[in-house]
Amino acid sequence: MRKISYPKVWDLDKIFMGGGKSSQFSDHIKRLEDLVHALEGSVISLITPLSTTEVIKVVHLIENIGNIRLYLSQATSFITCLLAQNPKDQDAANLRGKIAKIESHFEKELSKVKKIFIYTKEDVWESLLETEELKEYRFILYEWRENADKNLSEEALNLISDLMVDGYHAWGQFYNDLVSRINVKILINGKEENLSVGQAINLRSHPNEEVRREAHYALESIWKEKEEVFSKIINHIAGFRIQVNNQRGIKSALEDPLKKNRMQEETLHTMWKVISKYKQPFSNYLKRKAGMIGGSSMKAYNFWATVTTSKQEIKFEEAATFITEHFSKFGTEIEGFVKKAFNEGWIEAEDRPNKSAIPFCAGFPLTGESRVFMTFSGTFTNVLTLVHELGHAFHNHAMKSVNGLNKRYPLSIAETASTFSEMIIFDAAMKKANSKEEKLFILDEKLKRSVMNFMNMHSRFLFEQRFYKERNVGFVSAHRINQLMEEAINEAYAGSLEQPSIYSWVWTPHYYITQSPFYNFPYTFGYLFALGIYAKAKEKGKDFEKDYLALLRDSGSMTVENLVMKHLGEDITTEAFWEKGMALCVQDAEEFIKLTSS
Known part of the structure; x- marks a missing residue:
């Protein structure tokens, strides 16, 4: 049998050739700056408050904002990857500061847009959102108008945005560098x-x-x-x-x-x-x-x-083969995706010093790819970390056809695909286990997650x-x-x-993480939510993949309550919803006690 080998060091040159000194990346930054300047001009040309005759201007404005977000995501993901693989990369650190300033400029212009929406009369606003051109943006535009900073002047918003670059966000970056x-x-x-x-x-x-x-x-x-x-x-x-x-x-x-x-x-x-x-x-x-x-x-x-004394050492190639085999049982798209990730150098897994300590998945929306970062040292826990981050990457993959403005999903949903992926591997490992000791090993790892x-x-x-x-x-x-x-x-x-x-x-x-306060309850939400989704997936087999992709694609354009109601028919404000997922986890705990009673 031919020995299968997968790269353990990711390929970033496919995104931008040359790392922190990349001329391609310099061109990307220039294009990003041009887009932000164009947005500035579009904002100036808008009449405040808006009128129903300005639909086309608003559409162009919204599309430009979506494009800027894609370019920003591509840039920040690249820099994050460079600094994760080498925290002492000074070129990448300098680029991070440059992108932060561009993002600050963008956020100022976006705040102006939101102010214009606030001052638009209710009847005009409703008429604009009923037009065919703006229908797909209804949710995000309503959200902007509802959550805009009504109490702050434009000058105050600009000052806060400026201070965030070298103050607020800089403290978060300093923490990562220090660790x-x-x-x-x-x-x-x-x-x-x-x-x-x-x-x-x-x-x-x-x-x-x-x-x-x-x-x-x-x-x-x-x-x-x-x-x-x-x-x-x-x-x-x-x-x-x-x-x-x-x-x-x-x-x-x-x-x-x-x-x-x-x-x-x-x-x-x-x-x-x-x-x-x-x-x-x-x-x-x-x-x-x-x-x-x-x-x-x-x-x-x-x-x-x-x-138990279950096998501890797992080779990266073994993990990749096992993950691919069992992902394939849930659909052809997820199977093709994970094969591509392993074969084309999307994963940085090498166990070496002087890497960042934090596993993550970085999305590159303009090229339709992701990169997964971790340190793989051969444990089952590492396998779960790997599959968790691949779940994030599959969520990015599912969103490829979604426009730039509706790609952003909340953190609570961000942990759903990653946890769903973990469940696939837990279930597969449990079925593969042929002894009480191996079952205890897998069950213990699952209970750790609970x-x-x-x-x-x-x-x-x-x-x-x-x-x-x-x-x-x-x-x-x-x-x-x-x-x-x-x-x-x-x-x-x-x-x-x-x-x-x-x-x-x-x-x-x-x-x-300065962009995300209280980044704790989203994990728990995603965990219990994923249990419900996984139960339906096991019932329907590969037929569920279409529904799963539809749920992930909708994740950026509705509230979590409406998302669950639409795709699962459940009311998540009631205890009954949460108790269904909890019951499965309690069963695991009781099974562990039962297996170890002797």
Whole structure:
């Protein structure tokens, strides 16, 4: 049999030849600048308020905005990839600053457009949106008009936009740069290893408990040493966000993230209410697993440990073959997509130092491709990370035919395709298992995901809520942040996690993503939502792929409540919807207890 080999280092030259010194990328930036200048001229030519005779002008304006977003996405994705593979790439860092300024200029012009929409009379506005030319943009235009900053003058909006480049967003970039430059010294099998943060975190699933403990406390020691620096970063990010929200008339820290996720507050609270009701089965799982490892309660550094002697080392080629085989059972399009990703160098998986610690998927909408970044060290957890990011990439693929303005879907839906992809692999691995030990291994990995979504994400949500409440009063000390983190973990885990990392607020990158506050509940939403979708997919087989693609394509042009009602016929403001997905997860926990009872 011919040995199959897949590239482990991605091909970025196919996007723009030459990396940070690419002349192609320079041309791309020039075209982007021209588009933004053209938008500026189009805005000036519009009459305020709008009249029904200006439909064509509005259409051209909207199409130009959509094109700019595509060009911006292409540029920011490329720079993100360059800095992930080499955080010390100064050319890429310089380009990042240049793109940030262009984006700031674009956001100023977009704010002007939204102001024009606000001042347009209701009857004229309705008439414009009823025209054939603007029908496909109705949702996003309504959203712009509804969510526009009515309380801020154009000058104030411009000032905030300027300050964000070297203030707000710069703090988030500084965090990423700082973490990527940290080296962690860990003793493994009597030999001191010098690892990146990403490599050290990967040791959480190492088969040797001593190595897991060593990695855990080595990281904790580093975070303790640097806690003052990180506390300044998170305080400045939150402080800037609070000031801007106050200027915009936003009083609740949740208001903006809910709008960005196109979600009602009732939906969010109902979801957490159901999750809070079903903590006990997962606490039972954690206690049982702790007993199997050798303890009365689950220590944080043992959470990702395996409970059986199932095979640990998985080659990248084996993972690629397994993923492709089982994706193919759900449709020809997803099969062809994943083959292309593996064969054409879309994935950066090499296990080497001096890489970024954070896995991600970057979309390149102009060329219809994506790039997946991770460090693959041969564990089943790595396989799940890989397939998770490939799910994001497939969502990008599904959106190829959607116009630029309607491509943007909320974060809550962004985690749906990635979780759906994980479910395919979990199910396939469970069916392939031919012993009790292997079934326990897979079931344990699946339950880890449930605990992460129902307990870990809940702790992040609780922490962020409480941190913002205190930050609203003033600067929060590192000591107090540690206390808030510990309290949130204890509550979310119902006291079932021992020696938790009180520095979770440091090494969890989501708190530092300046574009996305409260990037925690979208994961949990996506997880439970994906369970419902996956159940329907198993019922219908390959026939479901058409429906799945339609759902993903609609994800950028309606609220999550309407999306679920349209494609699943479910009301997500009711507990009944969430309890269906939760019941499947509780069954996993009960099955684990049953299998380990002897």
